[in-house]
Each structure stands twice: as structure tokens, then as C-alpha cells.
Amino acid sequence: MAEQGTATFASPDDFSAAIGAARLDLFITAGGDFNGRLTWLNLGGLHVLCGHENLPRIGFLALPPAQAIISFAANREASLTYCGVRMRFGDLVFHGLGERVHLRTDEEGIWGLISLPPALLAACSNALTGQSIRPPLEGQVMRPTLGAAKNLLGPFSKACRLVESKRELISNPEVARALEHELLYALVNCLTVDNVGENPRRIRRHAAVMGRFEEALAARNEPHLNVSELCAAIGVPERTLRQCCTEFLGMSPTRYYLVRRLNKVRAALRRADPETASVAAIARDHHFLELGRFAVAYRAVFHEMPSSTLRRARTKM
Structure with missing residues (x-):
């Protein structure tokens, strides 16, 4: 069957x-x-x-x-x-x-x-x-x-x-x-x-760069991405990385790094118990130290405040 x-x-x-x-x-x-x-x-x-x-x-x-x-x-x-x-x-x-x-x-x-x-x-x-x-x-x-x-x-x-x-x-x-x-x-x-x-050769070259880029991002949790340092670590010129990110992701390396981190915070907020958790604590756990700027960036991507995401977690428990 x-x-x-x-x-x-x-x-x-x-x-x-x-x-x-x-x-x-x-x-x-x-x-x-x-x-x-x-x-x-x-x-x-x-x-x-x-x-x-x-x-x-x-x-x-x-x-x-x-x-x-x-x-x-x-x-x-x-x-x-x-x-x-x-x-x-x-x-x-x-x-x-x-x-x-x-x-x-x-x-x-x-x-x-x-x-x-x-x-x-x-x-x-x-x-x-x-x-x-x-x-x-x-x-x-x-x-x-x-x-x-x-x-x-x-x-x-x-x-x-x-x-x-x-x-x-x-x-x-x-x-x-x-x-x-x-x-x-x-x-x-x-x-x-x-x-x-x-052009399969171009795709292959750029995909290899983006694979190393993803590996490097997975090992980082700092509040801001140092693109020059990251490019040195993965062995590509900054111009090449920016071109690849624009093609593959539709955004810059620093924007993608921010979107990744905001998605992780959103997942944590959705899993959290709104009776005991706080937005500030979860944001800091994900290395967002400037809470005002974090809230603005979160709302710009997800069209709601992080506190709203946390409150809605109550209905999913």
C-alpha cells in the first residue's frame, strides 16, 4: 500500500x-x-x-x-x-x-x-x-x-x-x-x-561561496556582523560575497544575518510561556542588547511587536 x-x-x-x-x-x-x-x-x-x-x-x-x-x-x-x-x-x-x-x-x-x-x-x-x-x-x-x-x-x-x-x-x-x-x-x-x-559553472562557484557563508554564520552569535572579517574567514572578496547574497538571498549579508537572528527570536517567543517569559530576556539570550532597536527591527520584518508574538503564544499552549 x-x-x-x-x-x-x-x-x-x-x-x-x-x-x-x-x-x-x-x-x-x-x-x-x-x-x-x-x-x-x-x-x-x-x-x-x-x-x-x-x-x-x-x-x-x-x-x-x-x-x-x-x-x-x-x-x-x-x-x-x-x-x-x-x-x-x-x-x-x-x-x-x-x-x-x-x-x-x-x-x-x-x-x-x-x-x-x-x-x-x-x-x-x-x-x-x-x-x-x-x-x-x-x-x-x-x-x-x-x-x-x-x-x-x-x-x-x-x-x-x-x-x-x-x-x-x-x-x-x-x-x-x-x-x-x-x-x-x-x-x-x-x-x-x-x-x-x-550557467552551471557560475551557479556552482557561487553556491560554494554561499555554503561557506552559511557555515560561518552558524558559528556566530555576535550582535553585529563584521563582513570584512567574515570574508577573510571564508576566503572570498567582500564584493563577491555581496554579489552572491544579492543573487541568492535578495539582500545584503548583514541584512540576512539580522533576518536569521530575528527568526530565531520569533521561534523562541512562540515557544515561551507568556506567564513567566519576557521579551527582554529572550532578546538578550539571542544577543540583542539594544532592546529599542531590536523591537524596531522585529516590527519592520514581522509587522508586529515582539510582545504581541509572546502574548499569542498563550493561545498555542
Whole structure:
């Protein structure tokens, strides 16, 4: 029987944790209450995942090293930027094994992800086309014809709708097997195209810089980011880092550092007991020492005061 399910989340952290083998660090970049939904379907070796998020965000995604993974925007209106490349409708990202990437949305995000063992992909592609398709060393943006892309997005969307509204149908082994074959055939057809978008070498160079940047930020907790010192630590000129951040994140290194830290405070406020916790203590725990400036920055990103976030935590207890 196919494993399937759907769940909704009011916390970006809970949403990220539910993705499973992949690790996703999610940083919200606009105000409002987060609402996310994940829908998943496992068809033998083929795994289908659809994510829906209502707020713009920056995600840093670390993929598992043993799966071939393809991701894409799941509808025409959804925004998705992969490593600085604005994805067109029908574009696919064929990820490298164990790749670490930034995926950004500038508004509501609806994305799809298909994963399968590399051996299964190679066997299916060889049977269908005579070519053994294997994951690239680094991620590539693939641009199949619009017809080929629709042939993949159609059954993908159908599978997600069935999980969300008619789960008993996919419980039928014949239906599940037919859907698996349809998805595999369409996926292989998309991955055999020669049209690779953008410059993969540039993406690879800049993604390596941004991976080192994320590692350096994870080791820091000081109130202000010293960009010159950080650039020396990761071995890139400041101009290069700023260019990469603009492409990948849509903001400067110092702005991203602030947004990361504010998201962590927001998560702590949402988890806290409003009867015993205080905004000042939580802010100081996250190395925000100038509380007035902290409150202004918090409101500018999330469109509410930190005290309002803490008060609302009461309703979630």
C-alpha cells in the first residue's frame, strides 16, 4: 500500500522538521502568521512531496546524499529562486547528490519535489530511452519543453489532490502502480532534454561561496556582523560575497544575518510561556542588547511587536 498523508503547520520550524531526510533552515522575510502544508506520497521507490507556504522566505536546504532529487515550482503563479536563478514555469532543478542550496520565495510558495534512488532512475531511463540518467555532480536547471513539463506537473498535481481528498483511491495497488509509471515516464522525458538553463559553472562557484557563508554564520552569535572579517574567514572578496547574497538571498549579508537572528527570536517567543517569559530576556539570550532597536527591527520584518508574538503564544499552549 502506498504511504501517503497531508499535514498543516503553524510554525516554520515544525514545517521544516516534517520534511524528513532533507534538512531545511527556513527564515521568514515578511509579516503574518505562517501557514504551511505538506502533502506526501511514497510509491515504492518513488517519493513525491508538495509544499505550500503562505509567506515569503529564504530556505537553506541540505539534501540527502543517497537520493536523486528533482524540484520545481508546482504552479504557474508560484515564485521560486534556486541559487540566484529565477525559475520559469516548467523549469526543473536536477540536484546533485547531497547538494546544499538556497531556495527563495518572494511571495506565496508552492513547490514540488520528487526523489528516488539513483539506481532506479538509471534503470528506468535506460529502459525507456537507452540512456542511463544519473544525478549530476552539481545541481542543474533543466528546461524541458512546456509540453514535457506539463506531462510531469499534471500527474504530480493529480497525485497530490488524490492524497488530500481521495486517499482511498491511491490505496488501490493498481492505481498507485499506474501513477508511479506515469510519473517515472514523464520525469525521464523531462531529464533527457539538452536545454540546461543558466550557467552551471557560475551557479556552482557561487553556491560554494554561499555554503561557506552559511557555515560561518552558524558559528556566530555576535550582535553585529563584521563582513570584512567574515570574508577573510571564508576566503572570498567582500564584493563577491555581496554579489552572491544579492543573487541568492535578495539582500545584503548583514541584512540576512539580522533576518536569521530575528527568526530565531520569533521561534523562541512562540515557544515561551507568556506567564513567566519576557521579551527582554529572550532578546538578550539571542544577543540583542539594544532592546529599542531590536523591537524596531522585529516590527519592520514581522509587522508586529515582539510582545504581541509572546502574548499569542498563550493561545498555542
